[in-house]
Amino acid sequence: MAFTRTAGKHRRPTRAPRTTRSNANIAGIATLAASGVVAGFAAPALAATDDPRGFEDTGLRQAVAMDDQLAGQVEAQAESQQSAAEEAAAKAQAEAQARKDAARQAAETKRKAEAAAKKAKQEREAKERAAREAERKRLNTFVSPITGSYLSTGYQASSGLWSSGSHTGVDFHASSGTSVHSVGSGTVVEAGWGGAYGNNIVIKMNDGTYTQYGHLSSIGVSVGQTVTPGQQIGLSGATGNVTGPHLHFEARTSPDYGSDIDPVAYLRSHGVNI
Template structure:
């Protein structure tokens, strides 16, 4: 018996069948590694077959390219950041080294300046010490006109208790060394006189002054002016009477020339 189809239009395969065919075709193309040239016309034979650009394969390629671009950009940014970081670290290291060198030079200069200052201060102190320990003649450029222990009726003791330095009236009289004034004023036969307690505990006296320029309790230094020579008191003419004593009292006198020479004064 012969079979016959019903009359009417032929129906296309259901959607499930078409989808299965499409997936099979894609699988075949993917397995071969290439998309066959005849695949597109074959798939395009029906209106329901998607175009190649609508497939997941194309989308995957596009996504992969986009990811690769992003990775490349990130790599470039990271390399640039690394270069900048290296340059910054190098610049900071160089700046630190320069700062250290500048500080070292400044510290060395300060050390030298402090050493020089200390040396100058030490030298000044030494010079002042020497100056204060130095003795000078009571009258510049003078000489002894009457010696120590010279005999004469002019002196109540019968002999000269000091020495006389030649000096015109008004000649500057100096303290012979460092000391403190213990007497300044009228001294009887000595006229206007000054007595100084010296730093070594001895005493010096300056008599017959025309004027006095220091006062009791005042400290004096070697060569400082203490008055002017004259002819006050028991004298026959202007000169400076100079005595050296072991005490402030009369009668404790010692040889003034030996005293001054013993302190380095050239007479």
């Protein structure tokens, strides 16, 4: 007996029903796609379908596309983070180098300042030593009691004008009011009237000898005062036992009359050329 196929509702559908996949299946397929396995897996599945287009829409394309987009975003984010890290590292390195340069510059500036201060100190000390040496030399030098003068009467010259019968000093030619200087450094031990010497000054010199300046018209120092070479101590005149204005100068071993020594030899021994 022959059976015939009923047309219509008992006919097998030409398209397989679409299967709904869960998000977990899609994620699994995406994972397989990323590992390269999905290529071999998908081909048979697509080949088995009798979809008129040649494959069944399983959602794989969408999963792969989403995975590619996510991978791109992750890669872009990674590159951005790497770039930011590199920029931060470069900035940190630049800042560290700047700190090193600043520290080196500060050290160099400090070194230069210290060197300049040391040099200035050395120069100052050298100037001070030179000044002290110059002052020491100045204080140890001797000068003529009257600048540019000459001797009008020599030492131990004989005459009835002197009570001892001879000249106990030398006379320097000078008109009244001529500046009279200390011949060296010392301390004034007498300043006032000296009898036949008129207004006179006696100075104890730093080397222990004494010098006397007589017949002054005025006195400019006082007892106890220290004097230096070339310092003005009075003015020449004609006070006391004189025949005219001049300066009577003596060199002595003591402040007392009668201890006189040759004043020319005395001055020359101290570098004074007369």
